[in-house]
Amino acid sequence: MEGTPANEQIASPRRAPSQQRSRERVERMLAAASALIAEQGSDAMRMGEVAERAGVSIGSLYQFFPDKRAIVWALAERYTVESQACISATLAGVSDAEGLAQAFSELVDIYYGLFLAEPVMRDIWSGTQADKALRELELADSRANAEFLIAVLKRLRPDADPVALDTTAFLVWQMGEAAMRLAISVERQEGDRLVAAYKRMALRELLGK
Amino acid sequence: MEGTPANEQIASPRRAPSQQRSRERVERMLAAASALIAEQGSDAMRMGEVAERAGVSIGSLYQFFPDKRAIVWALAERYTVESQACISATLAGVSDAEGLAQAFSELVDIYYGLFLAEPVMRDIWSGTQADKALRELELADSRANAEFLIAVLKRLRPDADPVALDTTAFLVWQMGEAAMRLAISVERQEGDRLVAAYKRMALRELLGK
C-alpha cells in the first residue's frame, strides 16, 4: 500500500449508515467492490473505480469505509457469517463417527467448491496473510469453526484430553484452509487429489488413533 | 502497491552486476532491505529508505532490481537455497522408519526455530500468498523439498502407489508451512502445541497406515 503510513489499526466502518438512502448506497459500494475484485483481484481494485461503478463520489466511499482494506474486510466478514451458519448446521446433528465422517467430507466439498467458484472469496482468503485485520478475522473465524468440531469430538470421545482436542480441531481446520488454497493454485486434477488426501488425513486424526 | 499498474511479470534482476564494486553495492542493498524488513515488515519498507541505508542512490537500486518485489524475492530465494541444502542433507541418510521419524522431527524443529527467530523469513513467507512471484517460488521450493521426502518414502515403501506418495509428501510439506505460519501467529505455548500436533499427524501419514 502506498499513500498510507502502514496503519495497523483494525478496519471498521467510519460511520454506520442510518438512513435508507445511505444503506442502499453502501450496498452498491460493496457490490461494486465485489465485482472489481472478481475481475482483477483486490490488489488491483482502485477506490476511484469502486466509487464510479457504485455511482457515488469518492468522498461518499470514505464516509463509510475508513480505508481500502475496510471494504475487503466487510466482504470477508459476510463470508464468515454465512459459512459459520452452514458449518454449524452441518455439524449440529452429528452423533457418531460415521456421521462425523459424512458431515466433514460434505463440508470439505462445499468449501472446495466455493474456493473454485467464488473469485472474491478466493482472492480475499489468499491475501489473508498480508493484512493484519484480515488475518485476525480468519483466525477468529477458524477458531469459531473449530469450536463446532470440538463440540462434536467431545461428544464422541468424552474421555479424551480437552486441550488435545482443541489443538487437533483447530489445526485440522487451519490445515483445511491451507489445503484449499494450495489446491486452487495447482492444476485441477492435482488439486482434487490434494483435497482428497487432506480429507483422509483429517478424518483419521479426528476419528482418533 | 501503488504507482505501478499491478504488473504480473516475474521479478528478475534488471542487470546482473558484473563488476566487483557493483556486486558489493548489491549486497549492501539486500542487507539494507533485510534490516528494514526485520524492523517494519516488507510492506512498510520504502525504496528510498533502502537506497539511503545502503548508501546508494535510488537510481542504482533500480539498476539491479526491476521493482520492489524483486528485492523481497531475491531475499526469499536465498532462504530457499539454504534450506534446501539443509533438508537434503538431513534426509539423505534416512533408510528406515525410525530414521525418518527422527529426521523429520528434527527438520520441523529447525524450521519452527527459524520462523520464530528470523523476522525476515517470517515476513516474507507470511506475505507469500499475496505476491504471485513469491507464491510460485514457494510452490517450487515446496515441491523440491517434497521430492527429498518422496525419495525417502519410495525407499521405505517401494510397493506404494507413486502418485499417492507424491500427493502425500507435497501435502504434508505444505501443511507444515501452514502450521508454522499459524504457530507463530498465536501465543507461544499454543504454537508449540500446534507444531507438536502437526508433527504427530504428519509422521502418522508418512509412516503409512
Add this chain to the structure above:
DNA sequence: CTTAAAACATGAGTAATCCTCATATTTGCA
C-alpha cells in the same frame, strides 16, 4: 597509453493512487 564502449551512478521529476476536507445538499424531527 589512448580511447571508445560498456557498465555503473545519480537524483530531480513523473505518474499513480490513497485519502482529506471545506463546502453543499438532503433528511429527520420538534
Add this chain to the structure above:
DNA sequence: TGCAAATATGAGGATTACTCATGTTTTAAG
C-alpha cells in the same frame, strides 16, 4: 417551518514506486 444531524461531493494534498537524461568509472582492444 426551520434547524441540526446525516449525507454527498470532488478538487487537491501527500506519499511513494519508478523513469530517464546526464554524468562518471571500469574494461579492454588497438
